[in-house]
Amino acid sequence: MNFKITGRNLSIGSSERELAVKKLKKIEKMLTEIVDAEIIISKEKINFVVDINVKSKIAHLNAKERGKNLKSTLKAAFESMLKQAKKEKEKIKEGKRKREKTEVLFEKEIKTEKPSSTPTLYYSENYTMKPISINEAVSFLENSEDPVFAFKNIDTGMFSVVFKRGENEIGIIEFKG
Numbered sequence: 001m002n003f004k005i006t007g008r009n010l011s012i013g014s015s016e017r018e019l020a021v022k023k024l025k026k027i028e029k030m031l032t033e034i035v036d037a038e039i040i041i042s043k044e045k046i047n048f049v050v051d052i053n054v055k056s057k058i059a060h061l062n063a064k065e066r067g068k069n070l071k072s073t074l075k076a077a078f079e080s081m082l083k084q085a086k087k088e089k090e091k092i093k094e095g096k097r098k099r100e101k102t103e104v105l106f107e108k109e110i111k112t113e114k115p116s117s118t119p120t121l122y123y124s125e126n127y128t129m130k131p132i133s134i135n136e137a138v139s140f141l142e143n144s145e146d147p148v149f150a151f152k153n154i155d156t157g158m159f160s161v162v163f164k165r166g167e168n169e170i171g172i173i174e175f176k177g
Contacts, residue, residue, distance in 0.1 A: 131154040147163055
């Protein structure tokens, strides 16, 4: 972790540095790994201004507080930062919960579904909007387990789809307009 504490119009004491490091460790536990942390403490007439920027692999957090007492202002800024970290961690947990629920529902549907004459709907996220050639698209399709690959054709500028037909055949659909 890159840690930087800066004092503008004042000198930072060791007790403030220790407090900052202690509070950062709490935040680091929530965000797993902090890449960069910067604390700027400035004195404006009678108020102290504490600005904290923390960058981690999960999120970028920022807190700014004003107050008459340096330690209480520093604590308030870290409390704000801690709330943000909790919120980010909860978003990640919630996202994982949603994915787990959808995967379980999908598995249950497959198990309870009886064979019928209706076709099976297949959903694929295998596509690219970066213009590529047909040969590159066919190469992507051959290296993928998906039966289709959608792309923007570099030669025509149109949206195209290549798909597997049987074992050794590949088809292409180009959308015009």
